[in-house]
Amino acid sequence: xxxxxxxxxxxxxxxxxxxxxxxxxxxxxxxxxxxxxxxxxxxxxxxxxxxxxxxxxxxxxxxxxxxxxxxxxxxxxxxxxxxxxxxxxxxxxxxxxxxxxxxxxxxxxxxxxxxxxxxxxxxxxxxxxxxxxxxxxxxxxxxxxxxxxxxxxxxxxxxxxxxxxxxxxxxxxxxxxxxxxxxxxxxxxxxxxxxxxxxxxxxxxxxxxxxxxxxxxxxxxxxxxxxxxxxxxxxxxxxxxxxxxxxxxxxxxxxxxxxxxxxxxxxxxxxxxxxxxxxxxxxxxxxxxxxxxxxxxxxxxxxxxxxxxxxxxxxxxxxxxxxxxxxxxxxxxxxxxxxxxxxxxxxxx
Numbered sequence: 001x002x003x004x005x006x007x008x009x010x011x012x013x014x015x016x017x018x019x020x021x022x023x024x025x026x027x028x029x030x031x032x033x034x035x036x037x038x039x040x041x042x043x044x045x046x047x048x049x050x051x052x053x054x055x056x057x058x059x060x061x062x063x064x065x066x067x068x069x070x071x072x073x074x075x076x077x078x079x080x081x082x083x084x085x086x087x088x089x090x091x092x093x094x095x096x097x098x099x100x101x102x103x104x105x106x107x108x109x110x111x112x113x114x115x116x117x118x119x120x121x122x123x124x125x126x127x128x129x130x131x132x133x134x135x136x137x138x139x140x141x142x143x144x145x146x147x148x149x150x151x152x153x154x155x156x157x158x159x160x161x162x163x164x165x166x167x168x169x170x171x172x173x174x175x176x177x178x179x180x181x182x183x184x185x186x187x188x189x190x191x192x193x194x195x196x197x198x199x200x201x202x203x204x205x206x207x208x209x210x211x212x213x214x215x216x217x218x219x220x221x222x223x224x225x226x227x228x229x230x231x232x233x234x235x236x237x238x239x240x241x242x243x244x245x246x247x248x249x250x251x252x253x254x255x256x257x258x259x260x261x262x263x264x265x266x267x268x269x270x271x272x273x274x275x276x277x278x279x280x281x282x283x284x285x286x287x288x289x290x291x292x293x294x295x296x297x298x299x300x301x302x303x304x305x306x307x308x309x310x311x312x313x314x315x316x317x318x319x320x321x322x323x324x325x326x327x328x329x330x331x332x333x334x335x336x337x338x339x340x341x342x343x344x345x346x347x348x349x
Contacts, residue, residue: 072308079301083294090290097286104284108215111179111186111263118263121218123284126265129213132188133176134200136258138244141171145192146281170194171245173277176260180211187255187264188216191277206276216265217282222248 100123108127112118170193177188197203224247246254255262269280 072304076301076305076308079297079304083297083301086290086293086297090288090294093286093288093290097288100284100286104217113182115184115261115263118218119220122220123217123282125215125217125268127213127215128177128179128186128265129181129211130177130179131211132190132208133178133185134207137173137175137200138246138254138258139171139193139198140174140189140246140249141195141198142169143171143192143281144169145194145278146283171198172249172281174246174249174254174264176258177265185258185260187251187258187260188214189219189249189264189266189281191267191272191279192281193277203275203277205274208273208276214265214267214271216267216271217284219249219251219264219266219282221251224248224250 103122103124106124108125111126111128112121173190173193175188175190176185178185193203200207244257249264251264252262254264266282267279269278272279
């Protein structure tokens with residue numbers, strides 16, 4: 001504080017001594033006594049406009065390039081690129097969602113004669129007729145239950161009165177299905193069962209016998225976990241029933257194990273029978289957060305561009321300079337009046 005007061009007194013004294021000169025010149029001479037050049041350097045806590053007296057043209061090109069802050073323009077450029085890239089991603093993802101909605105809501109079609117065509121029909125409803133081979137069913141677990149339709153839950157397995165088993169983990173029942181119109185066996189994901197009902201003896205009414213007709217969505221293989229050494233394993237439940245289980249729905253692996261065609265249909269909710277697995281367990285949901293990413297990246301681009309402009313490209317205005325000079329003159333006037341009053345007070349009466 002003492003240094004600031006001395007500087008202010010030196011500043012006011014210089015203004016009084018330099019009568020007839022411009023106040024701004026007096027400011028320069030005042031600061032020049034402290035060893036500064038006649039260039040007014042910008043202080044963030046000062047109201048002196050920046051850029052006054054800076055001789056940028058005398059600097060080398062690379063110094064002017066760095067001093068101008070041009071490398072910092074890389075940040076808004078990258079943010080802008082990411083924003084427009086997310087716009088393209090949003091269009092792409094919207095197209096996928098529209099395609100899936102169109103497929104899942106379309107009318108069921110018969111199973112193609114050439115099963116290789118099934119690769120282009122994922123999530124498309126297929127109508128088939130045949131019989132189940134419950135003796136060779138396997139379980140894909142652990143899996144949570146998807147509540148697709150209330151009527152499917154009401155027709156299927158009900159929660160236990162003592163313990164709500166429907167909220168516990170369970171698995172999908174995958175059963176071989178012999179087609180009636182050809183000598184081909186495919187896989188049907190009948191739906192979800194709780195862990196306590198994996199043993200088929202505990203859901204005898206749900207083991208449909210005879211020829212049935214159902215509609216299912218084409219489901220390709222799920223991604224395997226990179227941390228699992230093997231997808232297939234056996235586990236004995238409390239009823240001493242040794243169930244063959246798979247961690248994920250790997251269609252090719254399960255089809256090879258059961259000696260069926262590599263085609264799997266996930267039965268819809270309407271295929272659910274009394275005390276049987278709850279159908280409609282296929283999630284047709286695509287994550288779409290690209291719009292929020294667009295807002296984030298473009299907002300950062302605007303913010304960084306504005307910050308760069310304010311930092312490196314705002315020129316000193318005459319209004320700001322005039323206001324600074326007026327404040328300096330007003331301070332000098334007040335200082336001189338204060339000195340006169342103090343001098344008069346010291347005179348003997």
